[in-house]
Amino acid sequence: MNRQEQKLRTRRSIIEAAFSLLDEQRSLSSISLREVAREAGIAPTSFYRHFKDIDELGLTLVDEAGLALRQLMRQARLRIASGGGVINTSVDTFMEFITANNNIFRLLLREHTGTSMAFRSAVLREIKHFTVELTDYTISNTGLPYNIANLQAEAMVKLVFSAGAEALDASDEQKANVAQRVKLQLRFVANGALQAAAQQNL
Amino acid sequence: MNRQEQKLRTRRSIIEAAFSLLDEQRSLSSISLREVAREAGIAPTSFYRHFKDIDELGLTLVDEAGLALRQLMRQARLRIASGGGVINTSVDTFMEFITANNNIFRLLLREHTGTSMAFRSAVLREIKHFTVELTDYTISNTGLPYNIANLQAEAMVKLVFSAGAEALDASDEQKANVAQRVKLQLRFVANGALQAAAQQNL
């Protein structure tokens, strides 16, 4: 077996181990190096062959989570293109995502308000990216002026993420309920923004 | 010096100590009993004369934070009564609150997505209370039907709390900017809700 390859494999197993520890009751700052090493099946000190710190591992996890988020967006765009309504499709896709990638979304949510400045800004960067994309999409699809499209996109992202937080540990029917509510709320925002744009054009 | 009184005083100093430890980098689950005791100026084991657990202290802190939140609401209502616009006044009051009570709001924000189910639901209870009050207020002030008023209130609370999170560690001018943006977003929601109610009445 190739040496580099083997190293990458171990690195992967550390990352997977960390993700698997991030359940309902653990955050990045509460998992210990030794715990991760134990779960990954390596000696505590071997950890350092791959990451300088637990924090470096943490940032890697946030990056991976951000990656997943962008794949989510891509998927949503594809599904929108094949019809079904923007808001409906987006929310549904999002809800499926947080169900399938429970721990990943939880990580983002938790570290967004977490205790580490580095993690917070890493998560913020990913969310910002989300907002920027949505703003662009809105402008090219509705022709709203930038300032209004941006406000709308920001509000929508916040509402969707809040709803995601609510849905995270909810039953299927609770999830459906949350989804339905947030869809209506997004429509409030969209219509309100439209109205504001109309007034701005007088 | 009265004995009960002295005990209460020590209890207070434990609580204050805990609050003072909850700065940018610490959450309830990351402060240790010994640390709190040290800060409060008592022996670690004396802690147990006042709280069964660190968790019991944590719940007490959340309760106190909730209390502060309700005082905030009361204050907002008073200021609204003396004119100035509901959204404007509410957001301004809220922003003043999180500036003056930095650590209290941070606690709520952090534990809202934290690792302890007990803390999470304690915070959720407080936020829910906020939403219920706002729903009632909206109904009695605008005559919107319950379902729409409730959706609106929920969305508004989420947006305001998100804005609060953003403003928490921001400079004064950044805060002003966040405040201005969230006001516009709240107006989107309000107008969208109004429109939805009008359509519902056809």
Place this chain on the structure above:
DNA sequence: ACATTGAGCTTACAAGTGTACGCTAGTTTA
């Protein structure tokens, strides 16, 4: 006046932590 109570202390211990140091053994390179 005396006995009881209880807040706070000191001491002690087992468990878990991060990480420094040096070794082993397999892979890679020359």
Place this chain on the structure above:
DNA sequence: TAAACTAGCGTACACTTGTAAGCTCAATGT
């Protein structure tokens, strides 16, 4: 084939943690 490299390991150390046990002594109750 010999030399260099390095992923992973075992041992060790200094800390911090929660909390059990038992003491002190001032406030309280009788």
